[in-house]
Amino acid sequence: MIVGVQPLAGFDKLLHYKVPETLRASIRAGSLVRVPILNQHKVGLVMEVNGVVDVPLEKLKTVSGLLQDYPALTPDLLTLAKWMHGYYAARMESVLEAMIPGAVRDGTRLKQEKYLSAAHKPTTEELAALRKKAPQQSRLMEFLAHQFQPAKKSLLLSRLAVTAAVVNALVKRGWVREEVRHVERVAYADQWATGEVVATQPPKLNEEQATIVTSVGASLDKGKFAVHLLHGVTGSGKTEVYLHAVERVLAAGGSAIYLVPEVALTPQTVARLRGRFEAAGHRTVVWHSHLSEGERLDGWTALASGQARVVVGARSAVFAPVRDLRLIVVDEEHEPAYKQDETPRYHGRDVAVYRAKLANATCLLGSATPSLESFSNVRNGRYRLDVLTKRVDDKQLPDFQIVDMRIEVMRTRGLVTLSRLLVNHMQARFERKEQTILFINRRGYSSSMQCRKCGHVEECPHCSVAMTYHRADETLKCHLCGHERGAPAVCPSCAAPDIRWRGLGTQRVEEAVRRVLPRARLERVDTDTMAKRHRFREILSDFRTGKIDVLIGTQMIGKGLDFPNVTLVGLVDADLSMHVPDFRANERTFQLLVQVAGRAGRGDRAGEVVVQTFTPKADAVQFAKNADFNGFAEAELHVRHRFQYPPYRHLIHHLFRGPNPEKIKFFAEHWAKEVEKALGNTVELRGPTPSPIEKVKDEYRYQIWYFCASAAKVVPALVKLQATVKWPEDVFQVLDVDPMSLM
């Protein structure tokens, strides 16, 4: 018996070993083993049994031990690991480390980092001598001499482009000190373990909920892979649907994974879920990043052994070693928190979908504001859409009203910040002692150019993305393909003069509000305010308690905030956010607006949302036409479509070992071919366009960009191939890719 083992030893290569007689019965694919490598022993994972061996058989050594007598990875997880390795271009070793908790890997590789510092301050003569004899060492020495703190070895090596041999020589000489630091995760006290478990009585489902429970139940019973997207307005009782699905799976003897974004994993949520499952006699494992090693091991073994069949947890809970997986719930599926921002840079939601496919399970994605890629998959027929339109508390959805700002401009013959309608509404609220939120979108830095008379926006002829105005040299640039030209003096569409403006500051809005509501108490929430953290909290608390009448803010006022007395939400400048050449930014804007708007209104009366725009027919406000949240979905698809990121592989980031332009080129060419296949039409690869080296925190980065543009005008396709090279450290960026498109 011969096994292929992926050692957890710092390199990505499958090594083959013979298996001793004593271990033959218990070793399987997915088992953790101890293997000899050169003169040391390392832990490794058995990737295959009796596979093809490419070295002479007499070279094989023997497996020296087995860590557990059951495999650490179930077959579906093993396949998932291989998929992630290729899909996220992450090293196999790092994928395995993400999937198997350190405690299970026997604590062998307590994460350790090496640091270097100067142990000797060389004189100028010594340095000069060194520079002549050993230039590499002198560079390193000079760098270290200027550091106040020990520098991380791995980072230093690649930044200065020197090898470990250089360091060793200096250490031997006694000029450099090398120290090892163990990175220990802080184990928080588990506030959830002690928290009281409340057994909640399942509320009665309304008709909509019941229909969806049946629909999801049908998928579960079939035992085939299916994805349901549950699109439910705020407060429509999505959780109850999840709970029913999980309970059904548990009752049938299967296992379920319930994913929640880390921030949403509060003691209350956990207590509620636990209460429900444990009342029915099911042990529930809670999984999040603040668990101690011991707690992690306990939870993991409970799941692996089948003692527990439900896990509620954050992102990494997708890797729970459950047996007989039948359901994965992904709550708030649009949340960016599902992305892991260190290697392996995976997306929890996408991995959930793929794992469900491998396990022939049902995946239930839910959100009030689903992501574009999920909508797109509904449209493609790959996901099934279930909609909850009614709130369980019967609170009414807000009314949307669109204001055409071009008319406002003509009416007042001048600068307008707030429309008459919005002002009237605000004044009425003030008299009734109700509150208003004014939402300003300033996402991004870039300003597009828009005619305030006719609403015309200058777009890139290749990319149909608004061009960015650069004041310094009076030019318009496309941030996608780099197309550049002089900024026009008059509107190219209606010849109106002076179109060179865009963007509203919070201050200007504040002034405008003061003019129309001189006695109102107002506050601004923007990045300036955010700088002082307690100030931000203070403002929110004042707003909640009614000490503030009007809150003017940018992005951050949306999230999870509940203001019971807000009955009006104004989107001051709907256009701006729509012309930022990044669909992800547009998506966020919509989501924020819906979140804020969804909370507008009181029990007795629907709230109102006023959207001010210069382009009332634009996608930006399409959703409001239907005056409900279903229109929102349509609007999102419009945006998607408009930007034409073809197979939804909008950003392809890759990681390279060191700044290696050749490799980047190779990948760019590879992806260009993929895009060509997906589009069925010829694609031209342009580039490279290296960016200047920029300093980010204490690291230097540069990017090399390639663009694919389709030659045929029919599909104005454009894919941005961006290779981000955190120079010189290795970086793989998140692949913002839709997993379904690769199945």
Place this chain on the structure above:
DNA sequence: AGCACGCCGACT
């Protein structure tokens, strides 16, 4: 990640 190996320029 470590570690051996081998190439290359420098120098008693």
Place this chain on the structure above:
DNA sequence: GTCGGCGTGCTC
């Protein structure tokens, strides 16, 4: 000739 510096390639 030898020695140290430094990059490369291998680990079953």
